[in-house]
Amino acid sequence: MPSHLLSLADLSYEELIDILDIASDLKEKRARGKTSTGLKNKSLAMIFEKSSTRTRVSFEVAMIELGGHAIYLNYKDIQLGRGESVADTARVMARYVHAIMARVYKHETLTELSKYSTVPVINGLSDLEHPCQILADLLTVREYKGKLKGLNFSWIGDGNNVCNSAILACALTGMKITVACPEGYEPNSEILNKARDIGGTVSVIRDPVKAAKNADIFYTDVWVSMGDEEEYEQRLRDFKPYQINSKLLEQAKHDVMVLHCLPAHRGEEITAEVVDGPNSAVFDQAENRLHAQKALLLKLLS
Ligand code: CP
Numbered sequence: 001m002p003s004h005l006l007s008l009a010d011l012s013y014e015e016l017i018d019i020l021d022i023a024s025d026l027k028e029k030r031a032r033g034k035t036s037t038g039l040k041n042k043s044l045a046m047i048f049e050k051s052s053t054r055t056r057v058s059f060e061v062a063m064i065e066l067g068g069h070a071i072y073l074n075y076k077d078i079q080l081g082r083g084e085s086v087a088d089t090a091r092v093m094a095r096y097v098h099a100i101m102a103r104v105y106k107h108e109t110l111t112e113l114s115k116y117s118t119v120p121v122i123n124g125l126s127d128l129e130h131p132c133q134i135l136a137d138l139l140t141v142r143e144y145k146g147k148l149k150g151l152n153f154s155w156i157g158d159g160n161n162v163c164n165s166a167i168l169a170c171a172l173t174g175m176k177i178t179v180a181c182p183e184g185y186e187p188n189s190e191i192l193n194k195a196r197d198i199g200g201t202v203s204v205i206r207d208p209v210k211a212a213k214n215a216d217i218f219y220t221d222v223w224v225s226m227g228d229e230e231e232y233e234q235r236l237r238d239f240k241p242y243q244i245n246s247k248l249l250e251q252a253k254h255d256v257m258v259l260h261c262l263p264a265h266r267g268e269e270i271t272a273e274v275v276d277g278p279n280s281a282v283f284d285q286a287e288n289r290l291h292a293q294k295a296l297l298l299k300l301l302s
């Protein structure tokens with residue numbers, strides 16, 4: 001296992017599958033009321049520069065259920081928010097806790113944390129990636145489709161942090177990914193290069209209808225990510241043709257599964273009809289954050 005998880009590409013294919021297998025096993029055992037105490041007496045610091053529902057609660061519950069403890073730290077409440085350096089924060093935290101999970105504006109903050117932390121640093125979302133989300137998504141796809149390799153993954157909308165991690169995940173697991181986005185909202189070019197170096201098949205196109213053809217998986221995310229609020233009106237105009245609605249669904253395979261990392265804005269990137277409809281897997285996907293992160297924590301901390 002790598003020392004830190006900042007990018008999905010920090011994992012090899014074997015490590016990724018191992019995490020998914022452990023997650024499935026923990027999920028099945030939890031349903032039968034069986035617990036694992038693999039992280040007894042271990043503590044996780046959770047630093048948040050941005051809001052969160054799923055990441056915060058699923059990491060906290062994961063630590064509790066594994067016998068450990070999580071500490072929620074809004075950056076404004078710790079000295080980081082008053083100018084203490086990221087390096088000193090990392091050096092001090094690592095003397096107390098066994099891992100640090102951080103949700104940050106700039107990915108460089110995570111790189112800096114990991115440079116000075118002697119305990120694992122986990123990316124809980126940055127402007128570049130959201131690897132923990134994608135671990136849960138892969139688990140959900142495998143549950144629904146019984147496999148990963150060979151599936152057609154269609155991303156409709158913003159080439160953002162979640163999209164970047166999805167591209168790397170597809171490259172690692174042999175899914176073909178098509179991203180349909182407006183000009184100027186393409187995924188990160190270094191991520192695209194990395195995915196192609198791994199052997200991934202990635203297309204970036206403009207036409208959402210073309211991207212929808214033969215899709216096994218539809219994925220979308222908000223049009224205005226945290227940190228992009230100033231561009232709200234412009235983005236709503238630019239993304240208008242990229243809504244996942246029942247008309248677009250007709251272009252895909254009949255059993256296309258619809259994913260969204262949530263929170264969803266019904267009527268913007270996705271219609272209520274689709275996100276609450278029979279093809280949607282979004283709440284299983286949200287639940288799987290818990291199981292996938294438990295597996296990740298066990299792998300990084302044990
Ligand atoms: N999907 C996700 O990361 O949700 P939160 O922002 O609620 O953590």
Ligand code: NVA
Nearest residue numbers: 160221225226261262
């Ligand atoms: N792309 C979104 C994901 C939220 C979980 C954001 O960064 O705000």
